[in-house]
Amino acid sequence: MQDVVKISKEFLNSSARPDDFEDVRLRYGSTNREVVFVDDLSAADFFEQFLLPNKACLVGGKFTQSWFAREKWVQGGGKPNWSFLKEQYGNVKVPVADCSREEYGSHVKIEMTMSDYLDYWQEDIQARSCDGGDDEGSPSNQRRILYLKDWHFCRQFKDSPVYTVADAFKSDWLNEFWDATDCDDDYRFVYMGPKGTWTPFHADVFKSYSWSTNVCGRKRWLLFPPGEEKAFLSRFGSFPLDVTSEEVNDKSQYPASESATSPIEVIQEAGQTIFVPSGWHHQVENLEDTISINHNWGNACNLTILWAGLRSDLEKVEEVIADCRGMDGYEKHCQMLLRAHNGLNFYEFLKLLLTIIEPRLAKLKDLVSGAFCQDTSRSNGDSTPAATDECRLLPCCKTGVLTFDHPHMLAFDLTCLRLVLSHMLAQSLAPCLSTEESAILPRATDILEAMTKCLSSFVDHHHAQ
16 A cells, blocks of 8 residues: 555645646556456455456446345346336436437437336337337337436435445445435436447546446447547547447548557446546446446545536636626636536635545544544553554555555545645635635635645655554
């Protein structure tokens, strides 16, 4: 676990110039295009082998075997349990994408009741059976391909846990933030769809991580590490919905297509979980009738990427309305558009940082204070042992177990948070915020100062041991 201490020290001592901001993070990145299969995964192994290097993996089905969803949502033969799903959720309205229709660069979105969607799905299976399994349906290719996706199941059924999150994925700051606010939102989704439904080429919201588990069915993932997506940019600066389509070979529309690399192809089976790293573009197709559960998330390991992505999205907004630059309220209007386009603006991102910092800072302060008190009592001849190993801030390798509330992980989290918060406060934020929103700035400055002091004490104490 020495990487945790090493990176924490470097971040703590970094001046974090804007031009170098991503370099600090990317030095720990990986250009390895291999997707590793692991049968099982501890939080410590996942942190070191996949989170820090921003590397993809496919995880076996051990931790999902006891899920309620895998037991009740699936019937014999690995097919969706139509009667149970209809009985439990039939009256619920769900978001559906029509994969057979495109509008404004994305699939057309509609809303249906779960009951109606399940009826459609079963009828689609029957129609495919009659057509000999042809995904296109009738010879006239009129099959309607509907995909229930981005359903905020946990938000609607807070008291009906149908799955548990693996320890490796629990350091999830996006959903921790939304759970702590009054806003009724989250980044936890259920997807359901027949064979042939698919998700267009994209990178996840905020350049976040994602994990996705197949409750039943199979998926084909086409993955592209950061930078490889540029080959698919059109002359208008947009991406195609389908990177496998013939249109991508048209150099007049996609000038850089000749430099495109082949995707990393992963077939994901029922029960398996795929981890998609931060900023990786991907396209996904259901090879069978499939139900999956997906979280978008982020933490200390990709925080600089999230912040860089938010700044990049703001630049795009400013480009679109460049003619309005100089007008009263221009910066605030940009933030409003950023919020509409991205789901977060600078004010909300600042709130997210403070929401994540405060409980971790309080805990590390307590641990540092306890360690200093212990040292003082020992110097006075008191041989009373520490209450816990954590109070003495023992190195991770001595405990043999790395958890996300371990002192070294708290320090790692806070040093990454400090780096981003200090960089954010160095920007000219006041013009971007309303008078009411600006009240957060003094609090943020005080928290930054307290965090810097606590981390310095932690590093000093670590050196002294």
